[in-house]
Amino acid sequence: MYKILSKRELAQGTVVENVISAPRIAKKAKPGQFVILRVNETGERIPLTMADTDPDKGTITLIYQVVGKTTALMKSLGVGDGYQDIAGPLGKPTHIEKVGTVVCIGGGTGIAVLHPITRALKEAGNKVYALCGARTKDLLIMEDAMAAASTECTLCTDDGSCGYHGFGTDLLKQILDREKVDLVVGIGPVPMMKFVCAVTKPYNVKTLVSLNAIMVDGTGMCGCCRATVGGKTQFACVDGPEFDGHQVDFDELAKRLRGYSDMERQSMELFEHKCSCK
Amino acid sequence: MAEVKEKVPRQKMPEQDPGVRKRNFKEVPLGYPAETAILEAGRCLQCKTPGCSKGCPVGIDIPGFIKEIASKNFEAGIAKLKEQNALPAVCGRVCPQESQCEGGCILGKKGESVAIGRLERFLADWERNEGKVKLPNIPAPTGKRVAVVGSGPSGLTVAGDLCLKGHDVTVFEAFHKPGGVLLYGIPEFRLPKDILFAEINYLERLGVKFEVNSVVGKVVSLEELFAEGYQAIYVAVGAGLPYFLGVPGENLIGVYSANEYLTRSNLMKAYLFPEYDTPLVRGKNVIVVGAGNVAMDSARTAMRMGADTVKIVYRRSREEMPARAEEIHHAEEEGIELFLLTNPVRFMGDADGRLTTVECQKMELGEPDASGRRRPVPIEGAFFTMPTDLAVISVGAGANPLLTSTTPALSLNKRGYIVAQAETGKTTMKGVWAGGDIVTGMATVIQAMGAGKQAAASMHAYLTMGW
Ligand SMILES: Cc1cc2nc3c(=O)[nH]c(=O)nc-3n(C[C@H](O)[C@H](O)[C@H](O)COP(=O)(O)OP(=O)(O)OC[C@H]3O[C@@H](n4cnc5c(N)ncnc54)[C@H](O)[C@@H]3O)c2cc1C
Ligand code: SF4
Ligand code: FES
Numbered sequence: 001m002y003k004i005l006s007k008r009e010l011a012q013g014t015v016v017e018n019v020i021s022a023p024r025i026a027k028k029a030k031p032g033q034f035v036i037l038r039v040n041e042t043g044e045r046i047p048l049t050m051a052d053t054d055p056d057k058g059t060i061t062l063i064y065q066v067v068g069k070t071t072a073l074m075k076s077l078g079v080g081d082g083y084q085d086i087a088g089p090l091g092k093p094t095h096i097e098k099v100g101t102v103v104c105i106g107g108g109t110g111i112a113v114l115h116p117i118t119r120a121l122k123e124a125g126n127k128v129y130a131l132c133g134a135r136t137k138d139l140l141i142m143e144d145a146m147a148a149a150s151t152e153c154t155l156c157t158d159d160g161s162c163g164y165h166g167f168g169t170d171l172l173k174q175i176l177d178r179e180k181v182d183l184v185v186g187i188g189p190v191p192m193m194k195f196v197c198a199v200t201k202p203y204n205v206k207t208l209v210s211l212n213a214i215m216v217d218g219t220g221m222c223g224c225c226r227a228t229v230g231g232k233t234q235f236a237c238v239d240g241p242e243f244d245g246h247q248v249d250f251d252e253l254a255k256r257l258r259g260y261s262d263m264e265r266q267s268m269e270l271f272e273h274k275c276s277c278k
Numbered sequence: 279m280a281e282v283k284e285k286v287p288r289q290k291m292p293e294q295d296p297g298v299r300k301r302n303f304k305e306v307p308l309g310y311p312a313e314t315a316i317l318e319a320g321r322c323l324q325c326k327t328p329g330c331s332k333g334c335p336v337g338i339d340i341p342g343f344i345k346e347i348a349s350k351n352f353e354a355g356i357a358k359l360k361e362q363n364a365l366p367a368v369c370g371r372v373c374p375q376e377s378q379c380e381g382g383c384i385l386g387k388k389g390e391s392v393a394i395g396r397l398e399r400f401l402a403d404w405e406r407n408e409g410k411v412k413l414p415n416i417p418a419p420t421g422k423r424v425a426v427v428g429s430g431p432s433g434l435t436v437a438g439d440l441c442l443k444g445h446d447v448t449v450f451e452a453f454h455k456p457g458g459v460l461l462y463g464i465p466e467f468r469l470p471k472d473i474l475f476a477e478i479n480y481l482e483r484l485g486v487k488f489e490v491n492s493v494v495g496k497v498v499s500l501e502e503l504f505a506e507g508y509q510a511i512y513v514a515v516g517a518g519l520p521y522f523l524g525v526p527g528e529n530l531i532g533v534y535s536a537n538e539y540l541t542r543s544n545l546m547k548a549y550l551f552p553e554y555d556t557p558l559v560r561g562k563n564v565i566v567v568g569a570g571n572v573a574m575d576s577a578r579t580a581m582r583m584g585a586d587t588v589k590i591v592y593r594r595s596r597e598e599m600p601a602r603a604e605e606i607h608h609a610e611e612e613g614i615e616l617f618l619l620t621n622p623v624r625f626m627g628d629a630d631g632r633l634t635t636v637e638c639q640k641m642e643l644g645e646p647d648a649s650g651r652r653r654p655v656p657i658e659g660a661f662f663t664m665p666t667d668l669a670v671i672s673v674g675a676g677a678n679p680l681l682t683s684t685t686p687a688l689s690l691n692k693r694g695y696i697v698a699q700a701e702t703g704k705t706t707m708k709g710v711w712a713g714g715d716i717v718t719g720m721a722t723v724i725q726a727m728g729a730g731k732q733a734a735a736s737m738h739a740y741l742t743m744g745w
Contacts, residue, residue, distance in 0.1 A: 070555060084454070085490070087491035090493065219452050219678065220518070221520065221678055223537065224534075227529075228529060252631065256529065259631075259632075263557035266552055267555055
């Protein structure tokens with residue numbers, strides 16, 4: 001049992017932050033790595049990238065958006081409850097080195113994943129611009145944490161309710177036009193990552209993305225997480241989760257992510273029905 | 279006397295009717311009733327130099343345990359069996375007896391061999407069902423700590439053996455439950471999971487500790503395990519790297535590796551969706567590519583998930599099919615078709631990326647290849663398509679590099695398997711042994727257990743006397 005030590009609802013309850021006791025994982029985890037979590041005996045195994053770790057306290061922080069049955073079930077758990085299984089740290093850590101100027105651009109809960117990477121890149125001596133976007137002000141998360149983790153953090157919303165009015169990719173383009181950028185890290189929903197890569201491509205700037213493929217084991221034994229990168233099949237769990245975004249087949253990834261949408265809907269409906277019957 | 283014995287035919291084991299069982303996940307063969315077991319045991323000639331035992335990778339005293347059944351001393355029989363085999367309920371079900379013990383049985387030379395596997399299963403089931411499982415005496419703790427990495431049959435064997443020598447054993451398992459392929463690979467209808475859980479529970483009562491969710495190489499390295507105070511390590515991580523065909527369209531939704539398909543259905547219980555949360559594509563027209571035991575398990579699972587048609591697609595002919603004859607027979611009885619000398623060349627899907635069609639090419643047999651089997655050669659222009667919404671790729675597995683790539687002191691062969699001494703399982707890293715599929719490539723449960731037995735003996739010698 002992996003105990004939930006704290007729980008916070010963000011973005012009007014659509015996103016939840018859990019600090020969880022997992023000492024062995026906290027000691028080993030590096031930015032960019034993920035865990036595989038199973039809520040209870042009948043649960044599925046889902047991957048979640050760690051938003052933070054505290055090796056001294058033995059805790060890991062997970063931030064997830066409530067999108068289906070499993071995350072709804074997770075949200076129903078409170079402090080003192082726990083997850084039955086958490087395995088990790090999995091995947092390759094982000095390669096952190098001093099390259100010069102970096103833009104870290106995040107959308108939605110991708111910002112949570114981006115946070116430790118941003119911090120590590122800054123600590124390595126890079127000048128780090130953070131661009132954090134959401135549809136509207138209430139859905140933005142981790143503004144303060146991202147400000148602290150970066151050299152300069154700009155917020156943006158699609159509706160202009162907070163920060164820049166428009167997409168983060170507009171700001172990214174402005175920076176690319178203005179100065180020499182050595183690395184872009186883009187993490188968020190698939191269409192956003194695809195768009196980020198389309199923007200950086202003409203500038204020939206290396207662009208890392210983190211693929212949130214569906215997974216089972218997370219150790220390379222099943223191939224569930226396969227993605228086409230540079231025309232070759234790669235396993236996101238062991239070869240990634242980070243890849244050169246200019247090589248990734250995002251359309252295939254988006255389709256694979258929708259592979260079980262009917263069954264997911266069925267699960268969710270049953271779950272909501274049970275909850276309302278209580 | 280011998281004449282009378284030979285008159286009793288090899289006893290059949292009752293089975294679920296194929297028409298019924300193809301739609302449920304309950305075990306197919308139902309086991310011998312006691313009278314049948316006694317009758318079957320009576321067929322054994324009690325050979326002085328028994329051919330059967332020679333074929334057994336863990337050297338069970340086969341006539342010894344059969345004799346106890348014949349004289350109705352079941353308790354003595356199971357004790358005899360367990361001297362050499364800690365997982366008889368498992369082995370009685372999944373061992374390829376026809377090429378091991380039963381293959382060496384003298385009666386098989388002229389007629390039908392003694393049904394050794396069924397008798398083994400009978401004793402193990404009898405013991406469990408009668409609640410007769412007894413804990414052996416465990417010697418005083420030696421104070422030595424042993425780490426076992428991987429909880430498949432090989433790791434479980436080492437854990438049990440070393441616990442019985444008084445060592446303090448912890449098994450690290452990447453998944454959330456122990457059992458290895460016995461849990462996530464072999465389906466419920468061939469090996470009911472309650473039986474496996476009973477075996478694991480027995481090991482826990484012996485004192486074996488299990489640390490699940492522990493991906494060694496990621497959460498802790500072998501060096502760190504030594505630093506934590508473990509004095510010897512056994513690596514038995516299996517051969518967990520699925521091969522794909524490398525043909526276009528293989529990443530469509532509905533194309534699975536056998537590992538994923540079986541893990542979802544067995545370990546994650548996707549066949550009980552939505553009671554269990556893990557989803558799995560329920561195909562109407564299914565193909566399974568490959569013809570080994572894993573392919574048979576996948577095909578029979580797909581049938582039980584409600585498929586209209588399930589086809590085994592294999593590029594060689596029936597003679598070359600690596601699966602056990604019994605498994606092929608069971609599959610065919612359940613309505614699974616064999617598409618032999620056929621090779622998939624392309625998968626096609628709809629706009630959502632879902633598999634709809636497979637294109638295949640007909641093959642013919644040419645000259646023998648390196649494996650001695652006649653090489654399948656494509657027939658030019660002989661292409662055809664079939665509607666398919668689920669394809670399971672079951673063309674073998676390789677060595678998963680996750681642990682070995684983080685442990686440079688372990689020497690690997692050119693295919694990525696760990697190099698270990700044949701008699702002892704010693705690797706090139708001091709204090710580390712290895713065995714099972716990660717040394718041999720995908721083999722059998724009993725071979726993995728045999729490697730475990732040898733390694734456990736060598737590890738015990740090391741812990742008491744040195745490397
Ligand atoms: C579908 C299927 C059907 C089969 N049917 C039969 C049959 O009928 N009869 C037969 O004799 N054989 C059969 N086999 C083969 C047999 O199961 C294997 O040869 C045997 O299980 C190998 O045992 P093992 O202990 O070496 O490894 P495995 O059983 O593969 O166990 C390895 C364990 O190690 C764990 N692991 C891997 N990496 C790590 C890590 N880094 N840290 C911690 N843990 C890790 C894995 O999760 C797994 O639990 C079948 C195999 C499959 C896949
Ligand atoms: S070879 Fe056959 S007949 Fe002889 S002891 Fe073994 S099982 Fe009995
Ligand atoms: S999740 Fe199974 S191989 Fe990546």
